[in-house]
Amino acid sequence: MDFDTVIINGLIVTASEILPEGLQIGIKDGKIASIGRKLLRSDSSARVIDAAGGYVTPGGIDSHVHIAQDNSPTGDTWETATRSAVAGGTTTVLAFASQKRHEESVLPAVKAYHEKANGQAHCDYGFHLIVSNVTTDILNNELPAVLSSEGITSVKLYMTYEPLKLTDKDLLHVMLACRKLGMTTMIHAENSDMISLVIEGLERNNRTEPFYHAIARPRIAEDEASYRAISLAELVDAPILIVHMSSEKAVQHVRDAQTRLLPIHAETCPHYLFLLSDELRSCHGHDQFHGARNICAPPLRHSISDLEALWRGIANGSFTVWSSDHAPHTYDHPLGKKIGLVNGIPRFSKVPNGVPGLETRLPLLFSQTTACLPSDKARLSLPQFVQLTAANAAKLYGLADRKGAITIGFDADITIWYPQGDPKGQVEIQQKHLHHGVDFTPFEGIKVQNWPRYTILRGEVVWDRDSAGIAGTKGFGQYLKRNKGQIVVGRLGQTAEGMSEGERDFWM
Incomplete structure (x- = not known):
């Protein structure tokens, strides 16, 4: 497959593990199309994003x-x-x-x-x-x-x-x-x-x-x-x-x-x-x-x-x-x-x-x-x-069929961080550098050890800290019709403390 974008040299993080080094992410038509090694063909026209050893997390x-x-x-x-x-x-x-x-x-x-x-x-x-x-x-x-x-x-x-x-x-x-x-x-x-x-x-x-x-x-x-x-x-x-x-x-x-x-x-x-x-x-x-x-x-x-x-x-x-x-x-x-x-x-x-x-x-x-x-x-x-x-x-919230994970078939929503210890990622939070429409931040002066280098939304770079900053455009964001959500913790069907089994059936 010839991809639109390939992310190389990143450490991919999932909700359960950090994947082995050397894996690349191939993106096609806004979706994650492949996760593997040597995804770039010699004649590929794909854009290459070099994570340079930085962590790669879901958007x-x-x-x-x-x-x-x-x-x-x-x-x-x-x-x-x-x-x-x-x-x-x-x-x-x-x-x-x-x-x-x-x-x-x-x-x-x-x-x-x-x-x-x-x-x-x-x-x-x-x-x-x-x-x-x-x-x-x-x-x-x-x-x-x-x-x-x-x-x-x-x-x-x-x-x-x-x-x-x-x-x-x-x-x-x-x-x-x-x-x-x-x-x-x-x-x-x-x-x-x-x-x-x-x-x-x-x-x-x-x-x-x-x-x-x-x-x-x-x-x-x-x-x-x-x-x-x-x-x-x-x-x-x-x-x-x-x-x-x-x-x-x-x-x-x-x-x-x-x-x-x-x-x-x-x-x-x-x-x-x-x-x-x-x-x-x-x-x-x-x-x-x-x-x-x-x-x-x-x-x-x-x-x-x-x-x-x-x-x-x-x-x-x-x-x-x-x-x-x-x-x-x-x-x-x-x-x-x-x-x-x-x-x-x-x-x-x-x-x-x-x-x-x-x-x-x-x-x-x-x-x-x-x-x-x-x-x-x-x-x-x-x-x-x-x-x-x-x-x-x-x-x-009913988005687990397309968001929240670096998985084949999901939207290519990805955040790429600077390599560990890279001074370019170390930031003192200051209102003058933020992009919201408010005139203050409660976190003024707090130093963080890393900041997103790239933000990718459906395969498009919308934030490039080393270059353009805001690289996306107003209106690119889409409204999401969501599915029914999942229960992440616990389960339905528990009997309330002090109730008898089936007691709810009398009134629910």
Whole structure:
């Protein structure tokens, strides 16, 4: 076969192993057509990409990003967010089409989000659906419709935020509907009433500076809600993913459920493993509000021990995916983070939650692997890196037939890193070098040991750090109709604790 592109001299990493040296990847018509030796014919016209001894991993799948949502009027567009994705080695993003509370249907939200994204993306993309107003018609008719016609196979639900939070009964109804359809249910788990009570007390005592955001959403609020989400899911035998987890105790709830083979998946994000709540106290010059840039929910936690507990969860497999939760609120904008300055007085409760992180997600985690650190210092292996950043998300969200693996027949979505120890790959993260549409990065000054040299999407180089930088074009990214997701952890059919065998049959 005469290939369009052949990648040579790379160390190919899969979700289970590092393949033997000397293997090459042949790409034809955007697909991986061959993995073998001596793929180049003497008369071949194929483009040759020399990995020069660098690691070759599947293109990243960031399965939790917020782009151009109505509640985020500043910052990233689909163009700028996906541009930053490919610059950081990510080839697929899954973002959120969000139903508003007053809407009786989810279909207008999906239509409007298509209109925003169409023709704008540098990478491939798909949608999750946020449901905030549960109706019988949505459960019985619209969820099946978006599954079949749009290939949307995941729904996100909130246990907090007044405009979005659902009752436990509504959570159960959606879990049951999604279980029946084979859709993935994602849960933002924080106890809304606990948070509301603490905020009322802080504001009554005039403690409204950015740091108090970390006080307002204590770990116990996440712990309780996570346990409750797991209990609800266990009641109806439904698989769930708890998103952006930050608490050791909450992760332990997940781990305990997983040991009982319950299909409970967990996600965490870079800011919870690299940053502490002291970032909310930070000042810059005379700007006392500077720490508001780092307001996110759940909040940054207080102690190094909190970070270490999450790293243990990475190492022991408690986490299924590693996502950015990219939330592009500009800082220096009256409708961005600074909306929390009310008549010059800081009000942390008014600051939009979320930090950017799409471009920096992969380098931050790759720098903690055995590719960059001695084995006794590394936080995870390279196969674990592939699982967390690509393979598991592809399985969970219905893309495992074409994305998330370097396998013959799959899309040629590939990230090539610099050779181990190459100084060109060693980067200090700085806002001025990033490609998003936000005016800050929470990871400013952090040094990473490697950065993607090439990002390849469906066989085309869309990022070439040594030459053009952004080498792809807006609009090359395609919308992905997804299949039903797979259960990555546990299995269905477990009897809930305290129930008799077959007890659900009386009411389900």
